[in-house]
Amino acid sequence: MAYSDKVIDHYENPRNVGSFEKGDAAVGTGMVGAPACGDVMKLQIKVGTDGRIEDARFKTYGCGSAIASSSLVTEWVKGKTLDEAASIKNTQIAHELSLPPVKIHCSILAEDAIKAAVEDYKKKHGLAEAPQEQKVA
Amino acid sequence: MSPRLPIYLDYSATTPVDPRVAQKMIPYLTEIFGNPASRSHAFGWKAEEAVEQARAQVAALVNADPKEIVWTSGATEGNNLAIKGAAHFYKTKGKHLITQKTEHKAVLDTFRELERQGFEATYLEVEPNGLVSLEKFAAALRPDTILASIMMVNNEIGVIQPVWEIAELCKKKGIIFHCDAVQGGGRVEIDMQKFKADLLTITAHKMYGPKGIGALYVRKKPRVRIEAQIHGGGHERGFRSGTLATHQIVGFGEAARLAKLEMATDNERIRALRNKLWTSIQQIEEVYLNGDLERRIPHNLNVSFNFVEGESLIMAVKDIAVSSGSACTSASLEPSYVLRALGRSDELAHSSIRITLGRFTTEEEVDYAGNLIKSKVAKLRELSPLWEMYKEGIDINSVQWAAH
Numbered sequence: 001m002a003y004s005d006k007v008i009d010h011y012e013n014p015r016n017v018g019s020f021e022k023g024d025a026a027v028g029t030g031m032v033g034a035p036a037c038g039d040v041m042k043l044q045i046k047v048g049t050d051g052r053i054e055d056a057r058f059k060t061y062g063c064g065s066a067i068a069s070s071s072l073v074t075e076w077v078k079g080k081t082l083d084e085a086a087s088i089k090n091t092q093i094a095h096e097l098s099l100p101p102v103k104i105h106c107s108i109l110a111e112d113a114i115k116a117a118v119e120d121y122k123k124k125h126g127l128a129e130a131p132q133e134q135k136v137a
Numbered sequence: 138m139s140p141r142l143p144i145y146l147d148y149s150a151t152t153p154v155d156p157r158v159a160q161k162m163i164p165y166l167t168e169i170f171g172n173p174a175s176r177s178h179a180f181g182w183k184a185e186e187a188v189e190q191a192r193a194q195v196a197a198l199v200n201a202d203p204k205e206i207v208w209t210s211g212a213t214e215g216n217n218l219a220i221k222g223a224a225h226f227y228k229t230k231g232k233h234l235i236t237q238k239t240e241h242k243a244v245l246d247t248f249r250e251l252e253r254q255g256f257e258a259t260y261l262e263v264e265p266n267g268l269v270s271l272e273k274f275a276a277a278l279r280p281d282t283i284l285a286s287i288m289m290v291n292n293e294i295g296v297i298q299p300v301w302e303i304a305e306l307c308k309k310k311g312i313i314f315h316c317d318a319v320q321g322g323g324r325v326e327i328d329m330q331k332f333k334a335d336l337l338t339i340t341a342h343k344m345y346g347p348k349g350i351g352a353l354y355v356r357k358k359p360r361v362r363i364e365a366q367i368h369g370g371g372h373e374r375g376f377r378s379g380t381l382a383t384h385q386i387v388g389f390g391e392a393a394r395l396a397k398l399e400m401a402t403d404n405e406r407i408r409a410l411r412n413k414l415w416t417s418i419q420q421i422e423e424v425y426l427n428g429d430l431e432r433r434i435p436h437n438l439n440v441s442f443n444f445v446e447g448e449s450l451i452m453a454v455k456d457i458a459v460s461s462g463s464a465c466t467s468a469s470l471e472p473s474y475v476l477r478a479l480g481r482s483d484e485l486a487h488s489s490i491r492i493t494l495g496r497f498t499t500e501e502e503v504d505y506a507g508n509l510i511k512s513k514v515a516k517l518r519e520l521s522p523l524w525e526m527y528k529e530g531i532d533i534n535s536v537q538w539a540a541h
Contacts, residue, residue: 014520031522035538036482038446059522060520061445061522064449
């Protein structure tokens, strides 16, 4: 399996590895995937008082592409609003990392992980699903 | 001194040609190039002499008569010739065949083909330690069983099957017994005067000989019959037609001669290195050895690392050339069928590596490999949410995972 240089870079020097305190009100946690399928991603976001994501952490059990996809999105979500973060598409991740077709599921999982983390944060704060018109492209 | 990277630790996949073997082969490419089947001139005679000397050397390795050795292109052909050849010859006596689930694909796929041709096959389960149970084997025998095939040494986990006992049982019952001894040749002492197998497959490239040459042992006393699968000029007494690859055969002969001489000392040295490596790896938490440790060739370690994903593990240890228990580097995402047959979970089957040592493995290489594995497993576990959950005391199996 030939990995792209970007995948290898993220795999060898993963960004933002670690965990936030799950119970912290400012933290949203998303855990997606299943061990039997070969990938589990845990993505956490820390949301600032201005409603923007100020920090992110991940832990991933999975192949090099899965680790790279989750490492990449922790960089991408920083500074974004919740809705901006939730609008990140797997195709953007796959394109950035030049993932081959058999590894597209890794980017889908990373997209799902962001959405799950955002949803967890919103649930904690009693926020309803964001109205569509407020979504920033 | 740090060893040259990457370190080759995949001797069960193939071995390098021993330089002494390569030296013997060279003249048979350029000078003594005759066709051993040419009876009318010295070029042919010399080639034939070399082929027969090699036949005697390979026969000597397994204490057989040179007339019992048939050259093949390798083990896949040897297994096909033995199994299809015997099944086709004895098909009027019965149609039932027996093998077991952790055989090499060269045996399993041959059995599948025979099933398509109308034979019936039993695939025995193995015990959790990877071994075939003699009782279960005996219980699977039927009045119409004509052939059984059980490997000597498993290629993934290195366990040594009780083929000697199975051969005795088959002999008593008048059933042809074939043994795929590819991983045992040159590593396990094989004496065909004591071992009652009727057919035995070996190959050169697992014992420091060249690829592309193998041998099938076909017992003469009592005589075992097989139907040829490749037809042509009637070479190899009609068992296997095709011009003989003199240089390959000479290489196999020399490799067999060296194996016979050096097997005992090689094995002792390799066992000490393997045990040192296992001791080092065992310092890691949540590590599982796959297959029985005692009934195992000294060359093999097959280890699963819990909470680490297989493909990222292989990527992490790229400085050592090892084999993965998982085929997820291909598109199939299939865990090893051998490890599944031992009852390992998909996760543990995925996160396994097979490390196989050989004649040229050094202590420095083994030390390097052990340290590399320890540091990389630790790094991947730092990244693993499953490891974090395990450390928090959460049972991974109790979590409701979303299927995807």
